[in-house]
Amino acid sequence: MAVGPATFPEKMHPVAGFKLGTASAGIKTPGRKDVVLMELCEEATVAGVFTLNAFCAAPVQISKKHLDAAATRYFIVNTGNANAGTGEEGWNDAITTCEEVAKLCDSGVEAVLPFSTGVIGEKLPVEKLVSALPAAKEVLSESGWDEAAEGILTTDTRIKGASRQFEYQGKVVTLTGISKGSGMIKPNMATMLGYVATDAQVDADLLKVLLTDTANCSFNRITVDSDTSTNDSCMLVATGKSGVSVSAEDRSLLALFKTELTQLMQDLAHAIVRDGEGATKFVTVKVESAKTQQEALKTAFDIAHSPLVKTALFASDPNWGRVLAVVGRAEIENLDLNALEIYLGDVCIVSKGGKDATYTEEAGQAVMDQEQILIRVVLNRGDVSETVWTTDLSHDYVSINADYRS
Amino acid sequence: MAVGPATFPEKMHPVAGFKLGTASAGIKTPGRKDVVLMELCEEATVAGVFTLNAFCAAPVQISKKHLDAAATRYFIVNTGNANAGTGEEGWNDAITTCEEVAKLCDSGVEAVLPFSTGVIGEKLPVEKLVSALPAAKEVLSESGWDEAAEGILTTDTRIKGASRQFEYQGKVVTLTGISKGSGMIKPNMATMLGYVATDAQVDADLLKVLLTDTANCSFNRITVDSDTSTNDSCMLVATGKSGVSVSAEDRSLLALFKTELTQLMQDLAHAIVRDGEGATKFVTVKVESAKTQQEALKTAFDIAHSPLVKTALFASDPNWGRVLAVVGRAEIENLDLNALEIYLGDVCIVSKGGKDATYTEEAGQAVMDQEQILIRVVLNRGDVSETVWTTDLSHDYVSINADYRS
Numbered sequence: 001m002a003v004g005p006a007t008f009p010e011k012m013h014p015v016a017g018f019k020l021g022t023a024s025a026g027i028k029t030p031g032r033k034d035v036v037l038m039e040l041c042e043e044a045t046v047a048g049v050f051t052l053n054a055f056c057a058a059p060v061q062i063s064k065k066h067l068d069a070a071a072t073r074y075f076i077v078n079t080g081n082a083n084a085g086t087g088e089e090g091w092n093d094a095i096t097t098c099e100e101v102a103k104l105c106d107s108g109v110e111a112v113l114p115f116s117t118g119v120i121g122e123k124l125p126v127e128k129l130v131s132a133l134p135a136a137k138e139v140l141s142e143s144g145w146d147e148a149a150e151g152i153l154t155t156d157t158r159i160k161g162a163s164r165q166f167e168y169q170g171k172v173v174t175l176t177g178i179s180k181g182s183g184m185i186k187p188n189m190a191t192m193l194g195y196v197a198t199d200a201q202v203d204a205d206l207l208k209v210l211l212t213d214t215a216n217c218s219f220n221r222i223t224v225d226s227d228t229s230t231n232d233s234c235m236l237v238a239t240g241k242s243g244v245s246v247s248a249e250d251r252s253l254l255a256l257f258k259t260e261l262t263q264l265m266q267d268l269a270h271a272i273v274r275d276g277e278g279a280t281k282f283v284t285v286k287v288e289s290a291k292t293q294q295e296a297l298k299t300a301f302d303i304a305h306s307p308l309v310k311t312a313l314f315a316s317d318p319n320w321g322r323v324l325a326v327v328g329r330a331e332i333e334n335l336d337l338n339a340l341e342i343y344l345g346d347v348c349i350v351s352k353g354g355k356d357a358t359y360t361e362e363a364g365q366a367v368m369d370q371e372q373i374l375i376r377v378v379l380n381r382g383d384v385s386e387t388v389w390t391t392d393l394s395h396d397y398v399s400i401n402a403d404y405r406s
Numbered sequence: 407m408a409v410g411p412a413t414f415p416e417k418m419h420p421v422a423g424f425k426l427g428t429a430s431a432g433i434k435t436p437g438r439k440d441v442v443l444m445e446l447c448e449e450a451t452v453a454g455v456f457t458l459n460a461f462c463a464a465p466v467q468i469s470k471k472h473l474d475a476a477a478t479r480y481f482i483v484n485t486g487n488a489n490a491g492t493g494e495e496g497w498n499d500a501i502t503t504c505e506e507v508a509k510l511c512d513s514g515v516e517a518v519l520p521f522s523t524g525v526i527g528e529k530l531p532v533e534k535l536v537s538a539l540p541a542a543k544e545v546l547s548e549s550g551w552d553e554a555a556e557g558i559l560t561t562d563t564r565i566k567g568a569s570r571q572f573e574y575q576g577k578v579v580t581l582t583g584i585s586k587g588s589g590m591i592k593p594n595m596a597t598m599l600g601y602v603a604t605d606a607q608v609d610a611d612l613l614k615v616l617l618t619d620t621a622n623c624s625f626n627r628i629t630v631d632s633d634t635s636t637n638d639s640c641m642l643v644a645t646g647k648s649g650v651s652v653s654a655e656d657r658s659l660l661a662l663f664k665t666e667l668t669q670l671m672q673d674l675a676h677a678i679v680r681d682g683e684g685a686t687k688f689v690t691v692k693v694e695s696a697k698t699q700q701e702a703l704k705t706a707f708d709i710a711h712s713p714l715v716k717t718a719l720f721a722s723d724p725n726w727g728r729v730l731a732v733v734g735r736a737e738i739e740n741l742d743l744n745a746l747e748i749y750l751g752d753v754c755i756v757s758k759g760g761k762d763a764t765y766t767e768e769a770g771q772a773v774m775d776q777e778q779i780l781i782r783v784v785l786n787r788g789d790v791s792e793t794v795w796t797t798d799l800s801h802d803y804v805s806i807n808a809d810y811r812s
Contacts, residue, residue: 054741055734055759085730087760120727121761184714184731225713227728228735307631307713307799308590308807321526322633324491325590328461329634335460353461354493355527365575393713398801401714402721 001272002157003282003371003391007267012129012145013163013174017041017239018197020144022151027125028080028118033151035129037101037136038075038195044239046072047207048113049215051232057084059114060231062098062291064108075195075235076101076133079154079180083116083124084230094123100130104137117180117231118154119194149178154194155183155400160271162264168253173200173242175260179234179268183401185224186301194219194234194268200257201240206248210261211236218265221388224276225397226305236261240283273389278397282312283390284374290332291382299330300388303375310393313373318364320349327377338383343376344368408440408563409680409688409777409797413673418551419569419580422646424603426550428557429540433531434486434524439557441535443507443542444481444601450645452478453613454519455621457638463490464497466637467519476516481505481601481641482539483558485586489522489530490636499530506536508541523586523599523637524560555584558599561806562588564681568668568673571759574659579606579648581666582670585640585674589807591630592707600625600640600674606663607646612654616667617642624671627794630682631803632711642667679795682805687719689796690780696738697788705736705783706794716799719779724770726755733783742787749782750774 019039027034037298040046048067050060065074076097083090099110116124116166139147149159163176178197202210211234219234246257274282285303303309306326312319323342328335342350345367348358367373425445433440454473456466482503489496504518504529522530523562545553549577555565564780567583583602608616617640625640644652652663680688691709696702709715714730729748734741751773755765773779 053731053734054736054738055730055743079758082727085727085756087758087761090760120725120731136650184728227712227714227731230727231732232732306633308633308804311804313809314804317808319526321488321491322590324461325459325526325633325636328459328636330460334458337461351490352493354491354496395801395804397713398717398720398799398804401717402723 003279006158007147007271007274008159008161009163011163012161013165013176014142015174015176015197015239016142016199016241017044018237019135019142020148021138021140022144022147023135023139024168025078025128025134027078027128027185030400033147034079035132035136036077036151037133037140037149039140040073040237041239041241044237045202045204045207046202046213047236047357049211049234051136051229053228053230055085055230056095057082057231058086059083059116060095060233062286063113063115063233066110066113069095070108070279072113073107073111074101074105075113075115077152077193079114079128079152080118081116081122081124082118082120082231085121086123089123093126097129098127100133100324104133107394115193117152117232120230145176145178152178152180154180154182154278155277156180156275157333158275159266160275162266162267164260166256167176168244168256169349171242171244173244173257175264177264177268179272181272182275184227184229185222185272185276186226186228194261197237197239197266198234199239199242201245202238203247207236210258214258214262214265217262220267222269222273223388224273225306264361270389273391277400279391280394281392282372283313283392284387285390286376286385286387288376288378288385289382290379290384293384293386295332296384296386299327299332299377300386302330304388304390307393313368313392314394316368318361318368320342320344320364323375326349332379339380341378343378345374407781409685409811412557412564413677413680414565414567415569417569418473418567419571419582420548421580421582421603421645422548422605422647423450424643425546425548427542427544427546428550428553429538429541429545431484432533432755433484433534439553441538441542442483442484442554443539443546444554445546446479446643447645447647450643451608451610451613453610453617453642455617455640457635459634459636460802461491461636461670463488463522463637464492464500465489466639468497468500469519469521469639472519476514478519479517480507480511481519481521483521483599483763484535485558485560485658486524487522487528487530488524488526488637491527492529493617495529499532502532503535506539508713510539520810521599521639523558525559527754551582551584558584558586560586560588561683562586562681564677566674566677566681567672568715570670570731572662572666574650574662577648577650579650579663580604581670583674585678587678588681589630590633591628591678591682592632592634602641602670603643603645605645605648607651608644609653612652613642616664620664620671622674623668628675628679629707629710629794629796630679659749676795682797683806684800685797686800687798688778689798690793692782692793693782694782694784694791695788696785696790696792699790699792701738702790702792705733705738706792708736709781710794710796711713713799715717719798722752722774724767724774726770729781730756738785745786747784747786749784
């Protein structure tokens with residue numbers, strides 16, 4: 001199940017200088033695509049954001065270390081096994097993987113960043129993974145995005161990608177990316193896995209700022225089930241092959257690039273929500289005119305995580321009292337109940353501390369019957385707004401997660 | 407559905423000086439018991455703890471106000487309607503209810519505390535409620551506990567009560583109480599509704615301290631679905647009729663009384679968890695040797711609220727990686743992953759940053775197959791422990807909350 005029509009683009013524009021190769025190692029399911037190798041051209045710059053989960057997986061720790069230590073030339077991704085909670089053995093398995101890629105591709109070990117996603121706490125079948133590396137290298141190609149999008153999935157029911165181009169002074173700049181994620185989604189600095197590449201030239205420091213800023217209004221604003229994964233990682237690569245150089249000096253180009261990147265990142269993040277485990281609704285929660293970012297975000301996430309709000313969304317039940325109850329427990333200091341308003345879509349449901357005088361059950365029902373729903377809380381006490389995106393909580397969510405390992 | 411055998415005592419010991427009368431007003435469902443009147447003797451002292459939800463319901467606001475203003479003689483409770491999110495009209499309806507009780511029972515209006523539970527945001531059918539008052543008054547009796555336990559339920563599938571007696575210097579002291587609650591359970595200073603009475607004599611200040619302390623290790627340590635209700639209230643009444651006076655001077659009696667009260671409050675709180683919406687498991691989450699109470703509580707509640715942990719519990723799946731992932735995201739500062747241990751019952755599942763060397767899937771499965779499960783996280787960084795109690799997340803939880811208003 002997923003919400004709305006598929007959003008994977010018909011055409012994933014290749015990014016010159018960035019190649020992807022996908023293979024099948026039989027890590028969890030025989031025959032399925034589960035290993036993706038990505039190759040960056042020598043001039044490419046790279047930025048990464050990683051999970052803040054203290055139990056971050058061995059590959060995440062190693063990716064952070066290698067990213068700091070040397071120029072990155074390869075990403076090696078496997079699905080079916082997260083290599084998380086695996087202690088020293090897990091660390092060694094991830095290093096072995098890097099060493100084998102380095103040997104095969106004639107690079108340094110620190111030029112390889114490993115990524116794993118799947119079940120937590122089981123040993124990585126490193127021999128299987130290594131034996132699939134030559135096949136992945138064999139098919140490395142700038143047009144390998146579609147297969148790679150498939151090769152990184154776990155419980156996802158859909159491949160997720162986005163691709164954009166814009167012109168600047170007669171030159172075309174391309175941004176293309178893929179993501180995966182469906183459950184254990186409450187990213188904290190990144191989503192489960194995201195890989196975005198552009199042929200713009202961007203220096204590494206600026207690239208890191210751009211990735212952090214755009215992750216903060218995309219991947220870091222989505223939640224399916226409030227659980228931050230041990231393996232979240234999002235990588236942004238700039239190959240420079242377009243001949244267009246993005247820098248702080250050219251502010252209009254920087255703004256244009258950032259707008260395009262933000263849209264791409266949001267498309268990828270929204271694709272994860274639309275494919276959230278058991279999702280039947282795509283829900284936008286917007287908290288407006290808050291005093292601080294912290295109170296806006298906490299209120300929005302509290303609504304997005306409330307099992308009672310989420311089951312009401314699943315039932316298409318305009319049970320606005322549940323939204324009101326969450327706002328009331330969101331620990332907003334000196335909240336003036338009479339000043340705030342709550343809207344379902346365009347329908348005002350709460351004002352002056354109670355049900356809005358104009359509200360009718362029919363109007364609320366009409367909004368809730370839709371597949372895409374906007375919950376808007378107007379606090380009227382400041383000028384900060386925050387938006388997060390989430391799903392409903394359905395029977396299928398329970399089924400998927402009760403059966404995950406069986 | 408509820409977990410384990412019913413815990414309602416065969417004998418609810420009457421508390422001299424405290425009477426209960428239950429009637430049927432047809433507030434939501436024709437014919438069901440939904441109005442309870444309770445009468446306190448003139449000498450009784452009263453303490454109350456109430457929800458911290460900013461959107462607290464009109465009856466909660468009025469109960470707090472009346473409690474401060476005058477000696478309390480009556481509690482009037484209705485189920486089927488929470489009178490929350492109802493603005494000025496809701497306030498007036500609750501005041502009308504108090505006025506009618508005062509008129510009928512010949513007391514002051516401020517001697518009456520109103521309590522409501524049920525659907526949020528619908529107008530209280532105050533005429534129906536008022537018309538049932540004479541019938542409730544008619545049956546006021548010290549042995550009215552069983553009917554009252556029934557008369558305060560909403561989605562609960564079981565009545566909830568506890569009753570204890572102890573001897574002190576040849577005199578018998580009785581403590582008896584009832585509670586209700588099944589969903590929207592993450593009390594913050596109190597549960598949905600709890601009424602406890604004792605015939606000990608306790609002055610009002612000490613009674614408040616005792617109630618707060620014991621709520622903090624009972625009702626304030628349970629969660630079904632992380633949502634703090636707008637109507638949580640817990641009242642403790644001391645009638646003094648036993649002739650035993652509990653005070654700070656007699657420390658051994660105070661300790662004895664507090665132990666008995668704590669046990670009673672925990673029994674009532676656990677009964678709510680056992681009857682949690684859709685619950686199939688009764689889960690104890692204990693975080694030991696934390697540095698601060700705050701980190702112990704946050705970790706315990708984060709585990710208890712994780713949909714992924716809760717669905718694994720429902721599936722009896724020893725998916726310990728999910729517990730590890732929650733501990734990792736619980737924002738414990740400078741957490742030493744190698745020092746901590748996680749246990750399922752007596753089975754060590756995590757040590758030295760990964761799966762414990764002695765762990766077997768069979769041992770984990772044997773614990774998860776039980777109806778009562780202990781998850782124990784030993785942080786090994788301080789001397790603070792906290793325990794919370796919760797349920798699993800089942801299909802029935804989704805069904806109950808998707809269908810609640812239909």
